[in-house]
Amino acid sequence: MNRLHPLSAVSMALQRGVTGFSMPFFVVMILSSFVDAVDIGWVFWLAPVGLVVGIAYGVAYYYRFTYHATSSTFDVTSGVLSRRSREIPYRRIQNVDVSQNLFQRILGLAVVSIETAGGGQTEATLNYVSEDEADRLRSEIRRLTAKTDAGIDRDEPTATAATDATDDTGESTQRERPRAERGPVLLFDLEVRELVIYALTSFRWGAAVFPIMLLFFLQGADSGSGPVPEFLLLAAEPFGGPEAVDSAAVGQLLVLSAVTVIQWTAATYVASAIYTVANYYGFQLGRTGDDFVYERGLVQRYSGSIPAEKVQSVTITENPLQRLVGYAGLWVETAGYGPDSGGGNQSAVPLAGADRVYRFAENLTGVETPGFRSPPGLARRRYLGRYSIVAAVIVAVAFGLAQVSTFDRWYLSPVVFVAVPPAAHLKYVNLGYFVGEDHLVIRRGFWKRRTTVVPYYRIQTVSTRRSIFQRRLGLASLVVDTASSRTFSWGTPTIYDVDLETARELQGTGRERLQSALRERARRDDLGLSVDFT
Incomplete structure (x- = not known):
């Protein structure tokens, strides 16, 4: 122990x-x-x-608190008043992450987190071990996990690589060195230019907490300014804002609110850029054996491994700014643990040239270059109606404000209807799907376009979903579920608004190819099992 x-x-x-x-x-x-x-x-x-x-x-x-790596499980025992013993099978381990903040790096300490398939929560956390022990644990767990997945007995020799050595006579000879002991092969290195572009083209709403905390701090430092800090009042005053909140009219308060939201958004953008630089500084992705290994972080340093066998799907992300400059990112998802869960450590390529990212995704998954099919034209008509309703609500709200405040230019609000046709068009053209021989590829989203590659053998369920409006138009959405936790934060990969018959055909095709893929994997792995996929 x-x-x-x-x-x-x-x-x-x-x-x-x-x-x-x-x-x-x-x-x-x-x-x-x-x-x-x-x-x-x-x-x-x-x-x-x-x-x-x-x-x-x-x-x-x-x-x-004790821990021990056995031949088949990683055992952790903890608890003072009530004892808790956990035996974590290696086949369930999805990720082994190592993190270090600045203080821990000075002391040579590290935190080791072991993630399993089961909702994205950390199964075991070791606070703290030495850096050498963290590296040893990560390598040992990675080696034993690979052997368990491959069905290799513990006493069998591991995969090796030939190296030159000299025997006692001085003659050069060949000796074998375990593959796990070799350094990782570098697959991707985030350059400074790419990091800056990533910071400037990303917006993380979670960073909004920093300007809010700053606002409370400034308010406390200037307690004589009342409930609203003085700098917010000064910023809104040139646009018709109030000099003081207590005697302000409704219209002035609306101006103050609008200016405050703009300032808060700008501050959030700056905080998001700083967070992105600190979080992804020095990002490197490599491969050791059958595992991907990564390292990143400026103040808080993260490193870990992602077993290639555990990858459920691969997603390419692009927002409008990134598409404008020709960049994209790539994320991988494993069962029960995704890039936006707890640690958020699953980025394979934070940002790189779009062509480079798509080639990397094709090489990683083996998917053929997709030729996307678009939903029928009725889907565009549906989006036109949806955004028209949103525009009508905005006009109604503006009219209501005019009745209770000095806001008298509500008649300008119908200009939002101008944005309805392009919004519906952009929603429509960014949807698509591709049914490949071994993979299903789904593209959706405009503000955060995601192209997800799902191997058929990773699909858990394929279901058809129809809303009231879809039933009126004869449309349906096809939901493709995997064992990835990414579905909790980004939504399950879905083919939106296709014809009902097409959805049923896709559901049948997905089921048939899932069964074929499982049979093929069973034959290739030679499991010696008789399985009936019916």
């Missing part, structure tokens, strides 16, 4: 000690407000007791 790094005991003791020290303050203060028997003075003796108990718990947790 192995233990964590000794500094883990120090870290856990400090964390638990601070928690134990601070909890009495909150508990006693709350209880003293409702229960007369509780004296606020209890804090002065409960807090030191909590500190000691917390430190003792952190040290005990360190000594009670």
Whole structure:
């Protein structure tokens, strides 16, 4: 059995000690407000007791936490008051990630996270081990996972590569070195220019939390400005905003809100660019044996492995700015763990030339160059009606505001109908699907266009979905589900608004080719099993 790094005991003791020290303050203060028997003075003796108990718990947790890599499972035992033992089969392991923040890198520590197929949550986390131990664990788990997937007995020799060596007589001879011990073959290296373009053409709404935190900070620093910081009022004043919120009219408040939203969006864009640079600085993707390995990050350093056998699908992403400059990104998805789940570490190519990315996707999956089929013209008519309803709602809202405020130019709002035809057209032309011999390729989306390549043998279910409006037009959508967690954050790959008969044909074709692909894989792997796919 192995233990964590000794500094883990120090870290856990400090964390638990601070928690134990601070909890009495909150508990006693709350209880003293409702229960007369509780004296606020209890804090002065409960807090030191909590500190000691917390430190003792952190040290005990360190000594009670052990891990061990066996021939078939990775075992983790933890818990102080209640013991928890986990045996993680290697066949279930999807990813082994190693992360280091700046402080951990200075101390030579790392956090190892083991992800499994089961919803994207971390199955086991080792806080902390040395850098050498993290590399050893990642290599060992990767080797044992590959052997388990290949059905190789532990005592059998691993795949090797010939290297030159000298024997005792000085003569050159050949010796075998395990393939897992060789360095990874570099597949992709994110250049500085590509990183800058990626930062400038990406927008992450999650970065909005940073300007919000800054807003609260500025508001606290300038408490005399009232509920709204002074700089927001000054920015909105030239456009008809109020000098003060208390005496502002409804129209002035609307101007203030609009200017604030614009400022917040701009600040979010800047924060998103900074986050992208810090997160993907030094990104490299390589291959070791049957695994993809990656490394990235400026302050927080991430590295890990993605077993090629576990890849469920491959998705190419492009937003309008990236398409304008001819760039795209590529993401891979594994069962229960996707690029936008917990760690978000599944980018194969964050950004590169679109032609280069498409070639990489074809080489990675073996898919033939797709010739996309578009939905029928009725789909464009449906989108025209959908966006017309949205435009009508905007006009109605503008008219309503005119009735309760000084906003008297609501009659300009119908100009939004001008955007309806191009919006419907762009929605339509960015949809498409391709039914290949071994893969199904689905393209959808304008603001974030995604082209997903799904091998037939990775498909879990194929189902037809129809809304009320689709039934009126004789249309249907085909939902293709895999075991990937990407479906939780991006939506399940779907072929939208095809004819009902076409959807049924595609569903039948997908089912037949899924069965054929499974039979072929069973024969190729020589499993010795008799399987009836009916």
